[in-house]
Amino acid sequence: MQGKKQYQEKLFSNFQLSERVPEDNFYRRLNKVLDLDYLYTLTKGYYGSSGQKSIDPVVFFKLYLVGYLENIISDRKLITHCSMRLDILFFLGYDIDEELPWHSTISRTRQLFPETIFEEVFTKVFELCVSAGMVSGHTQAIDSAPVKANASMDSLELKVPEEELEAHLRKVRHISNRDKDKPFREAKTNKATKVQQTLSAHQKELQAISSRNNKWSKEQNGRPGAGNKGARYTSNKTHYSPTDPDARISVKPGKAVKINYLSQLTVDTNQHVITDIKAYHADGKDNQQLPDIVKRVKRRLWNAGLLWENCIADTGYSSGDNYAFLEKNQLKSFIPPHGTYKGGPEGFTHIQSGNY
Structure with a gap:
């Protein structure tokens, strides 16, 4: 007889997460060997003694570990993904009816901890791998x-020398039409320091950039995306990102120019x-x-x-x-030598048997 499944939600149900996650599940096995309780002592100094309770620091770092293992870089997507996985909920210590932390809480907590905390966690996990004979x-x-980087090419701004801004801008108007006025997408706040906003390139480098820009302008009609009115030549010598001043403009062969x-x-x-x-x-x-x-x-x-x-x-x-x-x-x-390497000195003969 053919069966037909009818779904009807129960008002009450008896459900235990531990019974639904198999013993050989990756996250269950990881949960047994990964002890992060030392984080409570390590991060205690970054919290106040009153107010609303924060996200558990152990949960925070476990979420980041899940993000790495599942290849998820978005906090919002990470929370959504975790809420749909029983094994990950078990790994985090959350039941199916418990709300996971809000994605913005993850971002704020990340900004709370300094680099040394993340370095310490990495070292502790590395030591666990060494103890297990994996290294x-x-x-x-x-x-x-x-x-x-979390920054847009559209928000790039011109670096300025230590002279008057307007005087400098009059000199560099030719660099690009995009740089004449305000950025295409102006940043809400400029996080760059005075040093990062200051032009560091010397005159010879600026002349080279100008020459490349002129060449680029003449040839841009044949380039992909040349029809875009926002096309421009950018350089780390002349531009910076106000939203992420430490990021730099870079490109890989065959890829688009990005801030990385x-x-x-x-x-x-x-x-x-x-x-x-x-x-x-x-x-x-x-x-x-x-x-x-x-x-x-x-x-x-x-x-x-x-x-x-x-x-x-x-x-x-x-x-x-x-x-x-x-x-x-x-x-x-x-490490193989660069392609321009021509070998040893003239007349050199390598004796393979004696390696000399």
Whole structure:
């Protein structure tokens, strides 16, 4: 006989979340090994002694962990996603009839804690991975990726020198039609410091920018999006973002120009555990960041009692100074040289058997 399911909500029901989440579920297993209770002591100084209770700091960091694991960067989408998943609710310690924190609460709490708190949490989780035997420390792979900043290209403003603003603007009107008046989308508040608003490029750099702009103006009819009346040439030397002054204009081949940060990620090759991550200015190059990355990773591995021997990275990290730096730190570098590298000195012959 054919069955037909009829749904009718019950006024009362007997339901336990723990019975619905399988024992082998990822978040249930993670909940057993991840102890974040130390956060109560670590973050206590950032809360007052009276007023409405805040979001539980453990819940806050668990939400961020879920966001990373589920690849969700929007606070609003994260809360919606978590409310629909029984296993995540169980991981967070919420029942099905409990409201999750409001998405704006997540944003405000993120602004409450300094960078050191997030660094401490990362280190604690890293130590748990080391204790579980997931990190060997022997070989570390380094790579970078642009991370879009929470800022719009339309809100970019011109940097000004330390002379009168109007006098300077009269000189640079030719840079772009978009820069003649106010920004296309003016920021509500300008968060940039006086230094960040001040023009730092010297005269030679400005002349080079002007030349590129003239060339760009002549060729722009053949460029994608050239018909857009808002098309303009932008540079970190001449423009800044008032909403996110630390972000920088950058572009990858074949991609649109955006305001980004540059994320540098280091991974242990044993079980692909992240051993270090940090955001840098997007106008910097990978090889400029390598020494700082190595110092950070080496310190963290040393504190965990691990010895780092091999460093793997792509060509973007290659430079003579970096090779010398890695050798000085007793690290074997597996970084291919830049394409313009021509090999050893003239007449040099490599004896493979003796490696000399």
